[in-house]
Amino acid sequence: MTTRNTYDGTRAVVIDPSVALRLRRAGHDTGTVLWRDMIRTTRQPEMLVFAVVMGVFFLVLFNYVFGGAIGAGTGYDYLQYLLPGVLVITALQGAQQTSMGLAADFSEGVNDRFRSLPMNQSAVIAGRTIADALRNIAGLILVAVIGMLMGFRFASFGGAVAAIALATGIGYGFSWLGAAIAAKVRQSDMVGMLSMFWLFPLMLASTAFAPVESMPGWLQPFATYQPISVASDAVRGLVNGMPVGDTITLTLAWIAVLLFVFVPMSVHLYRKVD
Amino acid sequence: MRTSDAVIAVQHLRKSFGSVEAVKDVSFEVGPGQVLGLLGPNGAGKTTTINMVSTLLKIDGGEATVGGFDVRTQPEVVRQLIGVAGQSAAVDEKLTARENLELFGRLYKIPRGKRSARIEELIKQLDLGAFADRPASTYSGGERRRLDVVAALVADPPAVFLDEPTTGLDPRSRSELWGTVRSLASNGVAIVLSTQYLEEADRLADEILVIDRGEIVAQGTPETLKQDLERDVLEIQVGDRNGFERARELLGPDANPATDAETLRIDIPVHGGADRSLALLRQLQDGGVSISNFQLRQPTLDDVFLALTGPSSMEAEEITT
Known part of the structure; x- marks a missing residue:
C-alpha cells in the first residue's frame, strides 16, 4: 500500500509506493517522455530524412552501380534481394538515432532535469526507444515506397506488414544497445563515432547486400548467423513470399537477447551518478 | 526525523573527483522563506554542492536532508520536494515554454486539472506570455533563463535550488530574476542560490556562504560579513x-x-x-x-570576497566573467 505522509503538515509526499503504483507511474512517465519525443520528432522532420537517407543511398547505389555484379550471384532480380536488406539497415539507422538523441539530452542538460524529478528514470530511455520505433516505421514505409517506385514488388500485403514489423523489432533491440552506449559516454560526438564500430561491421559483413556464398569461408559462419543477416533473410523471405526457414525464429531470438542484455545495462548506466 | 525548522539541512558535506576534493566540509541550513547565497569563484564547489543536495550527484561524506528526508536514502521522496534550475538542469529546446511546463508538470504527477491552471498561472505571473508558444531554442538568454527557473517551480516545491541563475544575463533580465527570487522567498520557499556576483548575494541572500576551493571561508549575513572586515x-x-x-x-x-x-x-x-x-x-x-x-x-562585499579568497581565485573568476 502507498504510505502518505505530510512532512510539514501541508504537503503530501509519497514515501513508500506500492509495486502497483510504481508500475502505473512508470507507464505514465514513459508515455510522457514518448509524448515529448514525438513532439521533437515533428519539430525536426529532417530527422526522418536522416533516418532513411542512408537506406535510400544504399538502395540506389547498390542497385544501379553494383546490381549487375552482385545480382548475378543471387539467382533472381537484385532489387528483390536488396530492398529487404535495406529495410533492416534503415531500422538500424533508426536505432542509432536513439543513441544520438539520448546523448544530446545529456549534453543539453535535459537529463539532469529529469534526474531531479520524481519520475521513473528508465522511462527516459523507454519513451525514447518507443518514439524512435514509431519513427522507424514511418522511415521503413518511406523506403519501401521508394523501392516500389524503382520497380520492387511485394509478394503480399501481409508479407509487407510482417516484414516491416520484424525490421522495426530488430531496430528496437538495437535501440537499447544504442541507449547503453549513450548512457555510458554521454557525449554526442563520441556516440556518433562509437556507433560506427558496431554498425558498419554488422551492416557490411551481412547478407543485407550480398549472399553469404560470395564471402570468404572464414567469414561465412559470422555472416550467416549475426542479427542483421538473419533479419535480412527473414524479411527477404516475407516480402518475396518465399520460405523463411528458421530465420524469423532466429531474428526474434536476437531481439530477445538484445533486450535481455541491453535493457538492464542501459538503465543501470543511465541511473549511475558520480 | 526533523531536528529543526530547516527545510534544507546540510552537514559536513564532502565530495571528491579522483584526487580532487571538490567539496571539503560544507554545512548550512535554510528555513522557509530564506535565501542562502553560495558565493564563490568558478570551480569553488558551488555546483557540486547543489548537485549533491538535489540528488544529482552522489554524496561522498556528510549528510543532507530536504524536508527532513535523507537525500542519500530517500532521493525519490526528496525529488518530490525540490525544484532545480540553472547550470545543472536545462529545459527541452525543441519544446515551447508551455510544452516544457506541461512535460515537467506531468512528470511531477500534478493532476491534469490542477496542472493546466498552474501552468497558466506561472506563464502569467512570470510574464512568459509573449514567448510561451515558441520553441525554447528561439529564446533570448534572459527568456531562456526565466523558463529554466519557472520549470523548477511547476510543482510549487518548498525547496528550490538555483545554480547561477543570472550568469550571462543582461542587467534588466537579471533584476527581473531577482524579483522572481524575492517573491518566491516571500511565499515561504527555501532557496539555495549560487552566484559569482557579490551584488547578487548582497541583494538576495539572508545568509551568505563564501566558498573557495571546496571550503567555507566565511559565513554570515551580508552585513556581518562586511563588518567583519x-x-x-x-x-x-x-x-x-x-x-x-x-x-x-x-x-x-x-x-x-x-x-x-x-x-x-x-x-x-x-x-x-x-x-x-x-x-x-x-x-x-x-x-x-x-x-x-x-x-x-x-568595504563592499567585493572587498570581503577578495580578502577571503585571495588573488588566485580572482584570476579564475576573471577568466569566466
Whole structure:
C-alpha cells in the first residue's frame, strides 16, 4: 500500500509506493517522455530524412552501380534481394538515432532535469526507444515506397506488414544497445563515432547486400548467423513470399537477447551518478 | 526525523573527483522563506554542492536532508520536494515554454486539472506570455533563463535550488530574476542560490556562504560579513599607465587584487583610517606617481570576497566573467 505522509503538515509526499503504483507511474512517465519525443520528432522532420537517407543511398547505389555484379550471384532480380536488406539497415539507422538523441539530452542538460524529478528514470530511455520505433516505421514505409517506385514488388500485403514489423523489432533491440552506449559516454560526438564500430561491421559483413556464398569461408559462419543477416533473410523471405526457414525464429531470438542484455545495462548506466 | 525548522539541512558535506576534493566540509541550513547565497569563484564547489543536495550527484561524506528526508536514502521522496534550475538542469529546446511546463508538470504527477491552471498561472505571473508558444531554442538568454527557473517551480516545491541563475544575463533580465527570487522567498520557499556576483548575494541572500576551493571561508549575513572586515578601502585613481605600474611596485602586496589596470584604479585596504591613508598617498607621491583622485570608503562585499579568497581565485573568476 502507498504510505502518505505530510512532512510539514501541508504537503503530501509519497514515501513508500506500492509495486502497483510504481508500475502505473512508470507507464505514465514513459508515455510522457514518448509524448515529448514525438513532439521533437515533428519539430525536426529532417530527422526522418536522416533516418532513411542512408537506406535510400544504399538502395540506389547498390542497385544501379553494383546490381549487375552482385545480382548475378543471387539467382533472381537484385532489387528483390536488396530492398529487404535495406529495410533492416534503415531500422538500424533508426536505432542509432536513439543513441544520438539520448546523448544530446545529456549534453543539453535535459537529463539532469529529469534526474531531479520524481519520475521513473528508465522511462527516459523507454519513451525514447518507443518514439524512435514509431519513427522507424514511418522511415521503413518511406523506403519501401521508394523501392516500389524503382520497380520492387511485394509478394503480399501481409508479407509487407510482417516484414516491416520484424525490421522495426530488430531496430528496437538495437535501440537499447544504442541507449547503453549513450548512457555510458554521454557525449554526442563520441556516440556518433562509437556507433560506427558496431554498425558498419554488422551492416557490411551481412547478407543485407550480398549472399553469404560470395564471402570468404572464414567469414561465412559470422555472416550467416549475426542479427542483421538473419533479419535480412527473414524479411527477404516475407516480402518475396518465399520460405523463411528458421530465420524469423532466429531474428526474434536476437531481439530477445538484445533486450535481455541491453535493457538492464542501459538503465543501470543511465541511473549511475558520480 | 526533523531536528529543526530547516527545510534544507546540510552537514559536513564532502565530495571528491579522483584526487580532487571538490567539496571539503560544507554545512548550512535554510528555513522557509530564506535565501542562502553560495558565493564563490568558478570551480569553488558551488555546483557540486547543489548537485549533491538535489540528488544529482552522489554524496561522498556528510549528510543532507530536504524536508527532513535523507537525500542519500530517500532521493525519490526528496525529488518530490525540490525544484532545480540553472547550470545543472536545462529545459527541452525543441519544446515551447508551455510544452516544457506541461512535460515537467506531468512528470511531477500534478493532476491534469490542477496542472493546466498552474501552468497558466506561472506563464502569467512570470510574464512568459509573449514567448510561451515558441520553441525554447528561439529564446533570448534572459527568456531562456526565466523558463529554466519557472520549470523548477511547476510543482510549487518548498525547496528550490538555483545554480547561477543570472550568469550571462543582461542587467534588466537579471533584476527581473531577482524579483522572481524575492517573491518566491516571500511565499515561504527555501532557496539555495549560487552566484559569482557579490551584488547578487548582497541583494538576495539572508545568509551568505563564501566558498573557495571546496571550503567555507566565511559565513554570515551580508552585513556581518562586511563588518567583519574591519577596515576601510582607499581607492586611488592614477593619472597614467606608467604611474599605475610604479604605484603597484611601490605598494607591493598592499594593493588589493581588484586593482584594475584598465581604469587605472587601485584599491588599498587600510586599517589605520586617515593617517595610514595619508602616509600611503605621500609614499606614492614621493615615488613620482600622479594621483588624479582618491577616496576612503566602506568595504563592499567585493572587498570581503577578495580578502577571503585571495588573488588566485580572482584570476579564475576573471577568466569566466
